Amino acid sequence: MCAREVETTEVETSKISHEAAIPPTGAEIQDVLFDLIVEPGISRPAMPWYTEEIETPAASDKRKNLSILVLRLTVDCLTYLFAVRFAYWLRFESAFMIRSFPPESALKFNQVFSGMLLALPVLIFFLQVYGMYVTRVRIRTLDKVPKIAGAVTGFVITLLVIMFLLNSSSGFRGYIIIFWACCILLIFLGRMLLQVGYSVMGRADVVERNTLLVGSGQVGKALALKLARHPECGLRPVGFIDDNPLIERFNEPEIRNLQVLGGLADICRVIDANNVEKVIVGFSNDSHESMLELISVCNNAGVEVSVLPRLFEVITDEVEVREIGGISMVPVRTKNISGVQNALKTVEDYTLCLIGLAIFWPVCLAIISFKRFLVLMMCSAWMAMSVAWPSVPPSG
Helix, strand or coil, X not given: CCXXXXXXXXXXXXXXXXXXXXXXXXXXXXXXHHHHHHCCCCCCCCECCECCCXXXXXXXXXXXHHHHHHHHHHHHHHHHHHHHHHHHHHHHXXXXXXXXXXXXXXXXXXXXXXXXXXXXXXXXXXXXXXCCCCCXXXXXXXXXXXXXHHHHHHHHHHHHHHHHHHCCCHHHHHHHHHXXXXXXXXXXXXXXXXXXXXXXXXCCCCCCEEEEEECCCHHHHHXXXXXXXXXXXXXXEEEEECCCCCCCCCCCHHHCCCCEEECHHHHHHHHHHHCCCEEEECCCCCCHHHHHHHHHHHHHCCCEEEECCCCHHHCCCCCCCEEECCEEECCCCCCCCCCHHHHHHHHHHHHHHHHHHHHHHHHHHHHHHHHHHHHHHHHHHHHXXXXXXXXXXXXC
C-alpha cells in the first residue's frame, strides 16, 4: 500500500472516530423512534451512533404489518376500557339515568372492570373475524360501522349467554346494554382518529403489496399514477410488462422510476425478481389467448390477479356480475346511496357540521363582537369631535 493511501485511510478513520464520539441530539433520537414505531419500513439517514441494518422488502413489510396491528390493538383496547368506564358512569353514577331507570342492584366498578377485562380477548376475536385487523386491504369509513357493530354485537350476545349460564345479577345485564352502544361508538371513533393520524402524517394504514401492471399505455400510466398518489389503497406499482409497450419512459415524478420489465413471456421471472403479490391486467395490444395464459400462470404462482374492465369510467364499485350461457356480464348502474348507507352518510354529514360549528362559532362570535366594538368606537369618536368642535353657523 502506498503512502498516500495509508494517509487517506488514517484521515477517514479519525473522522469516523470523531463523528462516533458526538452524542446524538434529542431531535435525532425522536426522528428515529418515530420511524421505528410509526413507519418501520421507510429508509432512515445514516448516523454515527445508529447502525442501520439492510432489510429486504419482505422483512420491512412484516415489521410494518406488526406496527399496524399493534396500533390497532392498542386503540381498540383503550377505547374498550374507556367504554367500560363510561357505561358504568351512565348506568350507576349518572343522576339522570338513576332517576329515569333505577338499577335493580348496585355493582362496584372493580367487579365490573375485572369481568370486562377478562372478556376483552373475546372482543378481539370477533373483531378479527369481521376483518378489522386485515392489513392488506383498506376498509372505508362507512364500511367500518357494520363491521364494528357486528363484532360488538356478537361479543355482547356471548356475554349475555355466559351471564345467563352463570345466573348473574340483572343489574349487570342492564349495564351490558348501555356498554354495547358505547363500545360501538368509541371503537369507531378510535379507528377514525387512527386513520386521520395516518393521513395527517402522510402514511398508509395498510401494508402495500408490490403490484405489476400489464399494459404500458395511457390507461396503465393513469392507473400507476393513481396507485402511487394513493398509498392508502395498499398497492405499490413496481413496473409494467408488455410485448408492444406504447410508453416506455414516464416523466411524472411519482412514476419516473417505473419501467417496462419485460414481455408476457417473462412474467415468472418478473414476479420472482420483484416479489410481486398482485397483478393488474389492463389494456394491451396482446392477443386474448396470451392474456388468458398470463392469468393462468399468475394463478398457478399464487399471485392475486385483477382485470381492469373496459369502459371502466361508467362502472361503479357496486358491481353485480351476471352470467348468460357461461358469459359474464356487468350491468352498468349509477351510484346511489340508499338504506343504511344513506342514513349513516346523513349522520356523518350532520355530525361534521355540528363539530365545525362548535369549533368556528366562537371565532365568528369574536369577529362580530370586534366589528361592533370598532363601530361603537368610531361613533363615540365622531360624537366627541362633534361636541368639542361644534359647527359655527355662517354670519350674515
